[in-house]
Amino acid sequence: MAGGVPDIQLRRITTDSDIVAARKLGRNIAESLGFSRPDQALVATAISELARNIVNYAGKGEIQIAVIQDTKGAGILVRASDQGPGIKDLSKAMQDGFSTGNSLGLGLPGTKRIMDEFDISSQPGEGVLVVAAMWCKP
């Protein structure tokens, strides 16, 4: 437990309102951990991007938000998973401006820029798993 927040929170993501709820949850957890306001917004935006990818490309999935602890201090871990069509070419998907939908193509590379840690894995036909984390800066 950190600041009264359960260590792991899970949200099913299927609709736009789930995206808003997930980002709000992330922002609240970031706030309770003492993240600065700009960093809270960064966490919220990253969760938003990941959740939106789930809604737009997989239809449904899950966002897990966990409080983590390290020698560097406290942080937030975001785990976005779906069982959607997956990503054919990961290196392309991580390039700015690449999109198979009609989007800006900033979601994944942007999230990577925002977060301190970022890891993505995907097999075509088996969905996408993104694990990203941000540490609380003193």
Add this chain to the structure above:
Amino acid sequence: MSDVVSSSITGNLADTTTHANALADALAWFDITASDQEERRRLSGIAEQMAGEIIEAFYDHILSFDQASKHFQDEEHINRVKRAQVRYFEEFVSADIDDAYIENRRLIGRIHEQAGVTPTLYIGAYAFYMHRLGHVILDKLAEKPEEAFRLMLALLKISHFDMSLALETYVETREETIQNRERELSELPTPVLKLREGLLLIPVVGTLDSHRARSLTVELLEGIREHRAQVVVLDITGVAGVDSAVANHLIQSMSAARLMGAASVLTGISAEVAQALVKIGVSGQQLNTAGDLQQGIKIAEKLIGT
């Protein structure tokens, strides 16, 4: 643990692609084994007689509560429900637990939900029924209490499975209602306000999904044409969850306005969100943002040239 619950049972039961697996998973989750299914069949021969014994006491119990008895109109209705109850019991002790069984149980849940039977009434009534059944079984197998206990355990597992199916339909109905509300909200027209000659203000409120964004673009363009607007101020103070997708919708709406000959100014992005968008890679130029609404209107007036 929560993975098992949320994805295998609640999520996938309705999903046809993983149907067979989902059924097996669900039975495994409730620990309903083949021998449990077999165990209860020993009652199928005497199902009607047993159901009769329990059902009388069951309805005496239910009808003694105002909350519950209001769900029954008259004798005829009660008799009809009693007959359905006998059928339910026969299936309970003999039917294969398959897709048809599940669909039937879900249908019963939907009927209860629509009739306004609360989960408390539903579970309480089911529990009373099971307790009565326990007494009847113990009487019948008085010489073999171990067998009676095993049989009762098997029936309890199946009753919990039944209850979960019925209650899932409650949750689904609520979710459907919420989604309908959200759809209605997202279909609310966005107001296009004429501040003065050539200057429009569009306050956008709620979540900006793609459907909403499309209608925003339409209203924006129609507003520009109708009012011969030169500048439009888009205020997104009330938009929840601004990210690159929302920014993209706004960029597209604003480019469309540009093609109609109107400039647009975006207001209502908080400093934090603005920073986050820039870090993600949305460039401020594409969006032509102003700090707050007041400043946005000033910029707009300058653009008109007064």
